[in-house]
Amino acid sequence: MITGDQRVTAAAIAKELGLTGEVMEGTELATLDDATLAARINAIGVFARTAPEQKVRIVNALKTEGHIVAMTGDGVNDAPALKSADIGIAMGITGTDVAKEAATMILTDDNFATIVKAIEQGRCIYENMIKFIRFQLSTNIGAILTVASAPLLGMPVPFTAVQLLWINIIMDGPPAMSLGVDPGRTDSMTEAPRNPDTRILSLRRFGNLFTYGLTMAVGTLMVLYYGRQTGSFEHAATLAFNTFVLFQVFNVFNARSEQGSIFNRHFFANRFLWLAIFGVIALQILVIHWPPAERLFHTTALTQLDWLITGSVAASIVVLEELRKLFIGYPLKIGQ
Template identity: 50%
Template sequence: MERFSEIPFSSDAKYMATLHINEESGRPIAYVKGAPDRIIEFCSYVLMNGKPVELNDSLRKEIEKTIEDFASKALRVMAGAYKEFENKGKLERSDVEEGLIFAGLWGMIDPPREESIEAVKNAKEAGVKPVMITGDHAVTALAIAKKVGIIDNGKVITGKEIDEMENPALAKAALKYGVFARVTPAHKLKILKSLKEQGHIVAMTGDGVNDAPALKGADIGIAMGIAGTEVAKEASDMILLDDNFATIVKAIEEGRRIYDNLRRVVFYLISTNLGEILTFMTALTLGLGLPLTPVMVLWVNLITDGACTIPLGVEPAHKDILKRPPRDPKEFIINRVVLVRMALLTPIMAAGTLGLFWFTKQSGSLEYARTVAFTTLAAFQWFQALNARSTFNSIFSVGLFTNRWVLLGIGIAIILQIGVVYTSIGQMLFGTTSLTIENWLLIILVASSIWVADELYKLMGIYKLFAKSVKG
């Protein structure tokens, strides 16, 4: 059927119309489809048994009940209507916003993906509040929101109600109810601004041209990669290639893992370097002499640190990563918990290294004492690599073998340390001497004290005195 004129769909009007020629009567006829609550407003008649009948209150209520029945089954409901003209060249909105003949309803199923239910659950556990903003009928929105677990029972806020609300009431409604229906892009932007004004970090999804302002204004704008327009993609910070909400939750998990690993590496490097500094400062203050030569320090910083640091950067996500609240965006990577932990462990490293240096120096040469101190400091760092894997949880809770790269890195560091101590070239370059089994047992016993102290620190929950979150 040839189309002579068209009124395109808009999110404000919520309908579209096209003009054709009725092949039976030869007269112009407009076909209109859109949101049922809008279409029924424009109708004066209803098609029954092939003939137009006046649309009275009883028939209108019957249609509205059918709309709600469809919507309660999570169907996206659309309505169709038509109107004939004596003579019409171009279709105007005023032509189709009155006097229509209601033709019928149909429902389309757009079921949420199965993984969305688990994703919504994980998002909630992670402290992320999912808010559903849709142009669908309120009953449809409520049915889908219940199905995926956004809400159990609650109220749906409509676009008309949003027009009457201002911040902070709108932000409170978003957090309390979590479902908005029959909204326009302007409403979406209003909700976004109200949440941001209340200090919330907001990620917004969208796919249309009209979503661009909201995507641009969000802390993280997420455009749909499949259904999204180019304008939406340009305005966003991230593009969702599979248009799947579960992928957003996976991105949250990956982002937390990366940040956690960065904190692990920073904690390890700063704590071990502070241990070295404290060792030298204490030795000089007490007049013990230099416990390590410059080349020994260089070896510890480059080889031992390198072998242990790189594996910490690939630590897999811990099982509780999505069960802790989001971190404060104003919080430094070196927070109070990390500082307290450093203050506890760093002196142990310095005291153990200097204690063995002084002890062996009493009965042996300076070269021998420095070899013991050198190996002790390196051993402290092997155990500190295990400590760095988790801020709050025991290594046994995390799983000793969940990051085999750390064990491999420690193993490489041990083998290289043995080479430096026992090979002739290592002894020549580093000024070391061979150690006995008894020396090694004593070194491991002393160096493991840093691991024992950290395990007790976690077991006793001392971190709870300084941490806002006790997960991680």
């Protein structure tokens, strides 16, 4: 807390609010150089009788110590500190135009609780962006590896052009968009702020997505090989096409949960995702079993055994990822 009030008043209010740490007055602050202030900043909870220019020093000291700094203010003299902070927050009702101009965020209701809600919503949006990217990128990697590897292995390309369009537009689109409205994690506010320099597509994350894509390619090509050994090419290609589509259905659950098990309390929380999944499966059944669609997509009807085989192979992407989390990577968080 940074205030212009007297030390005794500031300490009393801080105690009422539950703020801990030392109380330092502006006169003492003025005697400290920037390095000393940065070294002591973590132990200080309240700054009393501070001058406007000292607010900037406090913000910079916190940033020097690696903190993500949000600064609230409403007056003209708060503008420099609002500008220096990672996130400057101005009051929308009582704030001056200068403070609003310097701020990154404006509280239209002047309610500090709104800041918490905004941060929680922002973290949810960021995580949903990551989910969308994980799902779309892994699907594209899988499609590229499948199409590129088939000729190298002496097999025909398993997908026609219209089937690739079907996969990219219809099969991927609705599930991917539904990830954008996935509910946020209940424990997201217990985590420290994300490093602003963190890359969305880190090497570890890309390696994980490449593994997803490789699993899709291997599974699809194995089914294609099996189909060619047991029936016509049209039947084999339909098996491969169906396997790859079902891979997307299962892969969307991997995209939802990067650090914990997919089998958590939010498994059924996103009704739009489940509507998209059921819609995708219904359309896929139509493409394979409705004669006009069969002619358009160059497919043939599959038996119940064929559906069981393609579904089981596609489900392997979830099984393998859950095993990776359990034995190699992040621990399973069933209750997350």
